[in-house]
Amino acid sequence: MIYTFYRQHIFPHLLNQVMQTPSLMDKRRELLLPVSGEVLEIGFGTGLNLPFYQQVNTLYALEPNPDIYHLAAQRVHETPFEVQHIQARAEKLPFADQSLDHIVSTWTLCSIANLELALNEVYRVLKAGGTLHLVEHVLHNDNRTIQRLQNLLTPIQKRAADGCHLNRNIERAIINAGLELEECRYFDAAGIPAIGQRMLLARAVKR
Ligand SMILES: C[S@@+](CC[C@H](N)C(=O)[O-])C[C@H]1O[C@@H](n2cnc3c(N)ncnc32)[C@H](O)[C@@H]1O
Numbered sequence: 001m002i003y004t005f006y007r008q009h010i011f012p013h014l015l016n017q018v019m020q021t022p023s024l025m026d027k028r029r030e031l032l033l034p035v036s037g038e039v040l041e042i043g044f045g046t047g048l049n050l051p052f053y054q055q056v057n058t059l060y061a062l063e064p065n066p067d068i069y070h071l072a073a074q075r076v077h078e079t080p081f082e083v084q085h086i087q088a089r090a091e092k093l094p095f096a097d098q099s100l101d102h103i104v105s106t107w108t109l110c111s112i113a114n115l116e117l118a119l120n121e122v123y124r125v126l127k128a129g130g131t132l133h134l135v136e137h138v139l140h141n142d143n144r145t146i147q148r149l150q151n152l153l154t155p156i157q158k159r160a161a162d163g164c165h166l167n168r169n170i171e172r173a174i175i176n177a178g179l180e181l182e183e184c185r186y187f188d189a190a191g192i193p194a195i196g197q198r199m200l201l202a203r204a205v206k207r
Pocket of ligand 1: 015019042043044045046047048062063064065068088089090091105106107108111112113114163164
């Protein structure tokens with residue numbers, strides 16, 4: 001009961017705050033600048049990407065958790081383009097095959113329960129030439145100590161942060177799904193604890 005209260009009433013506010021860390025907001029701007037037209041965002045969260053979309057007409061805001069989406073209300077209201085909430089999971093996208101040019105994921109692939117299924121769905125709904133734009137925290141491949149800690153603490157992190165894995169190799173998962181990495185850059189985000197600091201900013205294309 002306490003855990004349910006935490007998940008519904010405390011965690012969404014914590015998420016909304018942490019995800020506004022300035023270094024993360026800078027990366028949102030960089031990632032979203034070239035995204036245009038009709039766009040699907042998976043794991044929309046509290047709508048923190050909205051101010052950074054410059055050329056979008058319609059945004060499909062896929063967010064399964066109503067307690068989290070609730071905190072996006074004001075931002076959605078202030079957005080000059082159409083935002084359609086889709087309450088669904090990325091493992092079963094309610095879109096036709098080859099129907100989208102752009103899909104966005106910002107710090108969502110860590111939380112999806114079945115990542116392989118979700119990336120297969122992303123591949124299915126992207127048009128040929130379509131792009132998955134993503135920025136995610138990832139398994140630290142260059143530091144064995146941090147990697148061990150990430151593996152050790154992921155079970156606790158999953159409980160505390162609504163399914164978030166600290167130890168996912170996102171680059172590998174994307175390649176396994178058949179997408180081709182057009183841009184792939186690792187960096188350490190300022191203001192984030194070392195265990196979740198290693199990030200990947202990438203654009204992956206369906207050929
Ligand atoms: C760490 S938050 C990131 C939120 C937002 N993308 C951002 O950049 O602030 C992860 C988000 O993924 C969502 N999520 C979890 N499982 C999901 C799934 N299976 N499909 C789609 N979204 C999911 C969560 O509800 C949450 O909003």
